[in-house]
Amino acid sequence: MSRICMIGTGYVGLVSGACLADFGHEVWCVDINETRIAELKNNVMPIYEPGLDTLVQKNVDGGRLFFTTSLAKAMEQTDVLFIAVQTPMSDAGDADLKFVRSVAEDIGRMMKRYYVVVTKSTVPVGTSRLVRESILSTQSEPIDFDLASNPEFLREGSSIEDFMRPDRVVIGTDTERAAEIMREIYQPLYLLETPIVNCEIETAELIKYASNAFLAVKISYINEIAKLADRVGANVSMVSKAMGLDKRIGPKFLHAGLGFGGSCLPKDTNAIVHIARKAGADMSIVRAAIDVNAGLPAIALEKLRRMLPDLKGTTGALLGLSFKPNTDDIRDAPSRAIVTMLQEAGVTLRVHDPVAMDNFRELHPDLTYCENAYDTVEGADFCLLLTEWNEYRHLDMLRLCDLMKQKVMMDCRNVYDRARLAEFGFSYDSFGRPADPERTA
Numbered sequence: 337m338s339r340i341c342m343i344g345t346g347y348v349g350l351v352s353g354a355c356l357a358d359f360g361h362e363v364w365c366v367d368i369n370e371t372r373i374a375e376l377k378n379n380v381m382p383i384y385e386p387g388l389d390t391l392v393q394k395n396v397d398g399g400r401l402f403f404t405t406s407l408a409k410a411m412e413q414t415d416v417l418f419i420a421v422q423t424p425m426s427d428a429g430d431a432d433l434k435f436v437r438s439v440a441e442d443i444g445r446m447m448k449r450y451y452v453v454v455t456k457s458t459v460p461v462g463t464s465r466l467v468r469e470s471i472l473s474t475q476s477e478p479i480d481f482d483l484a485s486n487p488e489f490l491r492e493g494s495s496i497e498d499f500m501r502p503d504r505v506v507i508g509t510d511t512e513r514a515a516e517i518m519r520e521i522y523q524p525l526y527l528l529e530t531p532i533v534n535c536e537i538e539t540a541e542l543i544k545y546a547s548n549a550f551l552a553v554k555i556s557y558i559n560e561i562a563k564l565a566d567r568v569g570a571n572v573s574m575v576s577k578a579m580g581l582d583k584r585i586g587p588k589f590l591h592a593g594l595g596f597g598g599s600c601l602p603k604d605t606n607a608i609v610h611i612a613r614k615a616g617a618d619m620s621i622v623r624a625a626i627d628v629n630a631g632l633p634a635i636a637l638e639k640l641r642r643m644l645p646d647l648k649g650t651t652g653a654l655l656g657l658s659f660k661p662n663t664d665d666i667r668d669a670p671s672r673a674i675v676t677m678l679q680e681a682g683v684t685l686r687v688h689d690p691v692a693m694d695n696f697r698e699l700h701p702d703l704t705y706c707e708n709a710y711d712t713v714e715g716a717d718f719c720l721l722l723t724e725w726n727e728y729r730h731l732d733m734l735r736l737c738d739l740m741k742q743k744v745m746m747d748c749r750n751v752y753d754r755a756r757l758a759e760f761g762f763s764y765d766s767f768g769r770p771a772d773p774e775r776t777a
């Protein structure tokens with residue numbers, strides 16, 4: 337059994353902490369957000385993540401999972417310190433490391449014996465040097481410690497399964513002592529024969545960015561193919577299905593639509609561009625993926641305008657605000673750009689999301705937040721399907737016809753069938769599945 341301190345109880349820290357406790361380790365989760373810790377002590381989850389409350393309760397009851405705002409107290413009880421704080425995009429587009437630096441300085445100040453300090457946050461290559469320097473800068477007398485990098489690959493919405501059964505675990509270390517301690521922590525996954533990639537710290541840091549940038553490129557690639565499909569009269573859904581059947585390509589991340597958002601891909605693609613620039617290299621493919629992605633909300637609105645040329649004074653219904661289903665995360669969600677653009681066009685907005693409305697309301701208090709999809713479309717001139725939550729997949733079209741002022745739907749996630757909606761008299765469009773190809777030739 338290892339004794340672990342998880343610093344930061346957000347999407348990554350809380351899920352990782354609960355899962356590591358479920359592996360049988362003793363885990364102390366620390367956060368500077370007092371409300372968050374007070375709520376967690378009452379088993380109130382600060383984020384929406386399926387199954388998390390049950391897992392947390394089980395491990396709290398089992399005496400393996402603890403919550404505190406006191407890093408000093410957690411450090412007394414533990415031997416391995418995981419840093420899982422946020423690394424948001426700075427105004428310049430690179431990763432803002434102020435939260436990581438601040439934690440490292442706190443660790444340095446409170447260090448009285450040997451620890452392994454593990455960076456789980458996604459950080460630029462070379463950040464371990466910054467962590468080492470920050471710890472050393474605050475130590476009154478030098479105390480031995482080791483560093484490790486253990487980037488996280490979980491996906492919001494399925495993060496518990498992703499942590500428990502990962503495709504691989506990446507562990508970067510530069511001493512055998514730290515490598516052994518990390519091996520012990522992930523022992524249950526060794527037993528499941530999970531591939532464990534042991535490497536240098538810098539390599540582990542780059543693996544995370546290289547993986548996320550590749551996924552972003554894959555999404556933008558299929559979205560470019562969707563643009564082409566729109567022009568030549570092909571169906572991108574069939575194209576991606578057939579492409580995905582090729583084992584060299586694989587089916588994941590080939591779903592055309594409104595593009596990538598959330599707390600990882602937008603910031604990590606920008607960060608790798610900056611990391612490369614600093615190192616004298618150019619990530620031209622990743623830059624292109626960012627540009628394609630940034631243009632998608634405008635394309636959605638252009639398509640809407642083709643069905644409804646004068647948007648000024650209309651009422652729009654937006655279904656889905658989170659950047660993908662099964663999460664309440666709205667960081668860099670495409671819905672945010674869409675809301676701004678529609679408001680600028682003079683549209684009154686009625687919106688709904690199963691779990692992300694509280695987060696969205698903080699940023700956009702001026703929208704009408706509705707009870708459910710049917711409430712949202714009432715009196716609307718058009719409906720924009722922005723997130724493919726299951727509850728929007730089988731809407732009762734007769735009810736929609738009754739409730740909407742005009743039957744116009746822009747399906748930004750390619751959920752519905754054009755022919756079926758036509759039967760109900762809808763004007764309908766999606767990405768890359770044209771009825772009338774806009775042939776340029």
Ligand code: NAD
Pocket residue numbers: 343344345346347348349366367368369372420421422423435438439456457458459488489490491492599600
């Ligand atoms: P988050 O914003 O949800 O959570 C960060 C938490 O850290 C917050 O609760 C905050 O209060 C806390 N914190 C900040 N400073 C602190 C301090 N000094 N002491 C204690 N707690 C402190 O962030 P997240 O989404 O969990 O992401 C964390 C890191 O993991 C980021 O680097 C991110 O890129 C990476 N990551 C995220 C995901 C994801 O799906 N969200 C997946 C893989 C990797």
